[in-house]
Amino acid sequence: MLETRTTPDAGATAIDDVATRRRLDRREAVVRGLEAYALLGLLLVLVLFFAVFPETSDTFLTSANLQILVGNQAVLAIVALAALIPLVCNEFDLSVGPVAGLSSIFVASALSDGTPVVVAILIGIGIGAGVGLVNALLVTKAGINGVITTLGMATVITGVIVQRTGGVAVVSDIPASVTGFGTENFLGVPRVAYVLAVVAAGVYYLLAHTPFGRKLYALGSNPTAARLVGIRTNLMVGSTFVLAGTLAGAAGVLQVARAGGADPRVGDNFTLPALAAAFLSAAAVRPGRYNVGGALIAIFFIAVLNSGLNLAGAPQYLNSYVNGAALIVGVGMAAFLHRRRARA
Amino acid sequence: MTPPDLSTANGRDPSGSRPAPAGARDAVAFALRGMKKSFGPTHALRGVDLEVRAGTIHALVGGNGSGKSTLIKTMAGVEVADAGTIEVGGRAFDAREQTPARAGELGLQFVHQQSSVFPELTVAENLSLGRGFETGRAGRIKWRHVRRRAEAVLERFEIDVDPEVELASVGPATQVMVAIARGLQDQEDATSGVLVLDEPTASLPTHEVQLLLDALRRYAAAGQAILYVSHRLEEVVAVADCATVLRDGRVVAEVPRDELAQTRLTELIVGRPLAAAAAKMTSAPGGVVLTASGLARGNIDLELRAGEVVGIAGLLGSGRSQLLRQLFGLEPAHGEIRVDGHLVDLAEPGDAMRAGLAYVPDDRTARAVFADLSVTDNIAITVLASHVRGGRLRSRSEAGQARDLMRRFGVRAASERAPISTLSGGNQQKVILARWLQREPRVLLLDEPTQGVDIGARMEIHRLVRDTVAEGATALVVSSDFDELALLCDRVLALRNGAIVAELAGADVHEEAINDQVYAPE
Numbered sequence: 001m002l003e004t005r006t007t008p009d010a011g012a013t014a015i016d017d018v019a020t021r022r023r024l025d026r027r028e029a030v031v032r033g034l035e036a037y038a039l040l041g042l043l044l045v046l047v048l049f050f051a052v053f054p055e056t057s058d059t060f061l062t063s064a065n066l067q068i069l070v071g072n073q074a075v076l077a078i079v080a081l082a083a084l085i086p087l088v089c090n091e092f093d094l095s096v097g098p099v100a101g102l103s104s105i106f107v108a109s110a111l112s113d114g115t116p117v118v119v120a121i122l123i124g125i126g127i128g129a130g131v132g133l134v135n136a137l138l139v140t141k142a143g144i145n146g147v148i149t150t151l152g153m154a155t156v157i158t159g160v161i162v163q164r165t166g167g168v169a170v171v172s173d174i175p176a177s178v179t180g181f182g183t184e185n186f187l188g189v190p191r192v193a194y195v196l197a198v199v200a201a202g203v204y205y206l207l208a209h210t211p212f213g214r215k216l217y218a219l220g221s222n223p224t225a226a227r228l229v230g231i232r233t234n235l236m237v238g239s240t241f242v243l244a245g246t247l248a249g250a251a252g253v254l255q256v257a258r259a260g261g262a263d264p265r266v267g268d269n270f271t272l273p274a275l276a277a278a279f280l281s282a283a284a285v286r287p288g289r290y291n292v293g294g295a296l297i298a299i300f301f302i303a304v305l306n307s308g309l310n311l312a313g314a315p316q317y318l319n320s321y322v323n324g325a326a327l328i329v330g331v332g333m334a335a336f337l338h339r340r341r342a343r344a
Numbered sequence: 345m346t347p348p349d350l351s352t353a354n355g356r357d358p359s360g361s362r363p364a365p366a367g368a369r370d371a372v373a374f375a376l377r378g379m380k381k382s383f384g385p386t387h388a389l390r391g392v393d394l395e396v397r398a399g400t401i402h403a404l405v406g407g408n409g410s411g412k413s414t415l416i417k418t419m420a421g422v423e424v425a426d427a428g429t430i431e432v433g434g435r436a437f438d439a440r441e442q443t444p445a446r447a448g449e450l451g452l453q454f455v456h457q458q459s460s461v462f463p464e465l466t467v468a469e470n471l472s473l474g475r476g477f478e479t480g481r482a483g484r485i486k487w488r489h490v491r492r493r494a495e496a497v498l499e500r501f502e503i504d505v506d507p508e509v510e511l512a513s514v515g516p517a518t519q520v521m522v523a524i525a526r527g528l529q530d531q532e533d534a535t536s537g538v539l540v541l542d543e544p545t546a547s548l549p550t551h552e553v554q555l556l557l558d559a560l561r562r563y564a565a566a567g568q569a570i571l572y573v574s575h576r577l578e579e580v581v582a583v584a585d586c587a588t589v590l591r592d593g594r595v596v597a598e599v600p601r602d603e604l605a606q607t608r609l610t611e612l613i614v615g616r617p618l619a620a621a622a623a624k625m626t627s628a629p630g631g632v633v634l635t636a637s638g639l640a641r642g643n644i645d646l647e648l649r650a651g652e653v654v655g656i657a658g659l660l661g662s663g664r665s666q667l668l669r670q671l672f673g674l675e676p677a678h679g680e681i682r683v684d685g686h687l688v689d690l691a692e693p694g695d696a697m698r699a700g701l702a703y704v705p706d707d708r709t710a711r712a713v714f715a716d717l718s719v720t721d722n723i724a725i726t727v728l729a730s731h732v733r734g735g736r737l738r739s740r741s742e743a744g745q746a747r748d749l750m751r752r753f754g755v756r757a758a759s760e761r762a763p764i765s766t767l768s769g770g771n772q773q774k775v776i777l778a779r780w781l782q783r784e785p786r787v788l789l790l791d792e793p794t795q796g797v798d799i800g801a802r803m804e805i806h807r808l809v810r811d812t813v814a815e816g817a818t819a820l821v822v823s824s825d826f827d828e829l830a831l832l833c834d835r836v837l838a839l840r841n842g843a844i845v846a847e848l849a850g851a852d853v854h855e856e857a858i859n860d861q862v863y864a865p866e
Binding site for chain 2: 209210215217228232288338341
């Protein structure tokens, strides 16, 4: 199609010596590699520490504790993946936690009323998708800022939950098949972890191996330029909120299985660690980009830290310190790594 | 091409010097010695010396990647130099310890292309933001003082504008002048300090450029030392007292006033004799590719034929950019648009892309580049579907195509995985062209295609456009650089107030003729 002549011109990069260049390249590759897996390394160090630390060495590295740890994080991790998708295009969904809570309440009461399990699951996922759609329309059609929209939505949902439950947990008459799924292991691994694996694989595939994901990263990088290469930006942003709602709804279903019911306060406790993990994801695996692998590492990093502290008998409020600090550090790292890549 | 004779137009003897206060003129106001800076293995500056004398306009020219921007950044203390000395008013400082704060103390004032003015604030407020507002009790701003001082500053810098109007309502050249006045308002006399202008005219139309250059001449005549960084060589030739040419991080020449000429500067910048400009169309144009009616505000009709490059010349607000936006589905058009005879409905960019249109917007950084994404991602974004096999986006296929295009388009980058922000402006622009030309568009829409691009890359970009239309496509180019339109286009349409006022073709396509049409009195 095109015949182009390449001409060495004034802008030629000055490289003095090929050997030096290669050496520097290799060193840079090592540094980048270290950076990409620093958080994973830190996670392993933490695990090792709690395994030998006298206060926790008896309990931490037991299979029972690890199964609890992984099982307890599965729901939170799915909520984090829900928050991750809009974050890729720079939209914050603060309603993912309460949506999971709302879904769990409705799923639990449906199950107590004798609704078939499959229908209950669909109710939970449908509620999430519905809330996500409302968020999407408010942000893309009405043009309301995403943080405000989802913050308002989160607050409204919290109200709905209290109205519906009177602040009392829904735990009666949950079928044994459901609670069993949430607590049993398969091949030594909690069953809920398999659900997480499937969801994580799906989100990873979506973000890393489809045109949708690629366009999402472009949108996060420069919305104006994204529109000018034919990306339907409103449609993309809207679908991330719908996906986030759907995943949060699914997380709510899983929460019912894991907890054997629904606690009206559980949703609010998800939001902060989930967002922290989504932000921290940009500090691992693919520095400067929000990604699934990074989010999972971040979730377990925060979880191991909290679990170890609990086993060591540290007071409960330390967990709040950990989660808050993780959020701030995560946002800071994401901003720093992103700036470094985009420095003009 | 004859360069426009800006100097005689302003009643200035092209070879002579301007009168200046005796004694002040020859003093070195500012000097850099042995400036060095490396980024990893890349030597951006390899020992640069530069002397700027009081009362002169000293031009700094060089291609993208020549070290020009790095030099300015080390002066400003934004980048830390590896070695070198900065001398101001006879005192020497270690360049490694330069900081933005000290640059301010030394009287180095920087005005950048998108100068840091606030269009929604008034002229007086903009001036005060540079130094702080006079406040009374309880932190109340004393508006009367602010206004009086603004009037004094505007008078001193001969800027004819009411301090109470919003800055957005005055012309772009006046905005740059206000930015300059803001920087210089506190200096004791004109010979202290140095004014550094980085591409101040890049977004100005020609008559506004004149206003700014006139102002600069006045400031220099009053004894101000000015370092003038620009890609626009005709301005350099018109206004500079001497020019320093950088290439590969070294000073390759120091050209005095009487030897300044565009061709000589270009050869020094590029480092070799100039190749011929991309050849224009030799045979008659082919079949009609695009017809459009009712463009701009409804009264522009267009017909573009295969093999031709058509230019749009007009001032800001003439409808020139609106026309491109309508053709790319970004704004509703009022009439019919046909591509290869088929009526197309362009409700959004995706429709335009499917119809065979491609659009390279102006302002690359804001509107085209995904700065933190790799060169590959930046190229592949318009053809993602073509890299999907078995439901999966194949990164290897994307990277392969990117490498291939980089080779064909002469894009210089560390690798196809490098973030595009690490490339020079010219190379970034070639990546953006590759993004669109790989789609083999029928109609190529270009808005300021070589803005902020060095002369070598500019010629390569022109050649790429020519090669594309030679294959049977057509191109529509908007540029405020009429020299570029004259070089590149087979036909030029002059726009005024949303209507075509003239069409130039063949031998009539030259810069003066375009200027005449665009600025012709109503």
